[in-house]
Amino acid sequence: MLFFEFSTFLFLFAIYVNAEWNTKDFMKREHSLIKPYYGSGIEIPFWQFMGSTIVTPNYIRLTPDLQSKVGAIWNSVPVNVRNWELQVHFKVHGKGKDLFGDGFVIWYAKERMKDGPVFGNNDFFQGLAIILDTYSNHNGPHNHQHPYISGMVNNGTLHYDHDRDGTHTQLAGCEARFRNLGYDTHIAIRYEKDVLTVSTDIENKAAWKDCFQVKGVKLPTGYYLGLSATTGDLSDNHDIMSVRLFELDLPDDPQADEDRSNILPSATFFEPPRDHVEDPKPSSLSGVKVFLLMLIGSIAIVACVVLGIMFYQKHHEKKMKRFY
Structure with missing residues (x-):
């Protein structure tokens, strides 16, 4: 009986120690965005928005389903957590059935609130971009369908090639039908x-x-979280319902105390680069013009055949008259 009670005590003590050990694995409120969004007035605590972004009671809309819109929302507090997990509840939807775009990006970047060509953020950024690309009109040769999720780590020297969906600089990616x-x-x-x-x-x-x-991705501490979206000739609603950042408690991490504040973002692995091959220029001829040209060509061929037959028959008749 005494042994049983002692074993029970050890079991409960182990649970208690484990619970205490993981007290750091919790949501960081200053880096999270959950309802209700508003604080005092129209400001959102720890967050700033720009462009076409609107805040409603149930979601934050980065762009409406209209052409040529750009919107973004950025956390105003730098993330000094070494290991973390970011969870985003989102919704991408619109009236387009076959044509839609462009998509949105989740950022962990050195600079914030910067307008630019990369889904509403600046090119040659420093940090991490997780790109949720919905542009249904394929840009160049691909081996994947859209929507498509990819990751990119940039030290400030890489150009995001929007015309090729960034496939020559991505870490990896996957198809994801989230629209x-x-x-x-x-x-x-x-x-x-x-x-x-x-x-x-x-x-x-x-x-x-x-x-x-x-593996082998090195990110500095002290960067900012953000989300941005764009529409062009094609459009969608890009809605964010919540953002939650969790600090991960990893007591066995040998690099937990390493100073990462001044390193450059880097990655030891990239997908094999793909050459930037220009798309063939589309023909300037419309479908009607092509049809007319084919019709004229067919008539010309038939006319040539008929004339050839007539010429052969006349030539054959002349030979027969000379023979008789």
Whole structure:
């Protein structure tokens, strides 16, 4: 009996120690965005928005389903957490059935509130971009369909080639059909011991599914979280319902005390680069013009055949008259 009580005590003590050990694994309120969004007045605590962004009681709309819109929202507090997981509840939807775009990006970047050509942020950025690209009109040769999720780490020297969906600078990616769904859609970005893992919950199963994982990713501390979106000739509503950043408690991390505040973002692995090959220029001829040209060509060929037959018959008749 005494042994049983002692074993029970050890078991409960182990649970208690484990619970105490993981007290740091919690949501960071200053880096999270949840309802109700407003603080005092129309400001959102710890966040600033720009462009076409509007804030409603139920969601933050980065862009409406209209052409040529740009919107963004940025956290105003730098993230000094070494290991973290970011979970974003979002919704991308619009009236387009076959044509829609362009998409949105989740940023962990050195500079914030910068307008630019990369889904509403500046090019040659420093940091991490997780790109949810919905542009349905393929830009150049691909081996994937859209929507498409990809990751990019930039030290400030890389150009994001929007015309090629950034496939020559991406870490990795996966197809993810998250648009126009009738249920909640989520994405999780986990950065743990220099391993970047991106997962999705877009199948209404309340479970994470791996999109990609890349090892050897080094990110500085002190960068900012942000989300931005754009529309061009094609459009969509890009809505954010919540953003939650969790600090991960990893007591066995040998680099937990390493100063990462002044390093440059880097990654030891990139997908094989793809040459920038220009798309063939589309023909300036319309479908009607092509049809007319083909019709005229066919008539010309038939006329040539008829004339050839007539010429042969006349030549044959002359030969027969000379023979008789």
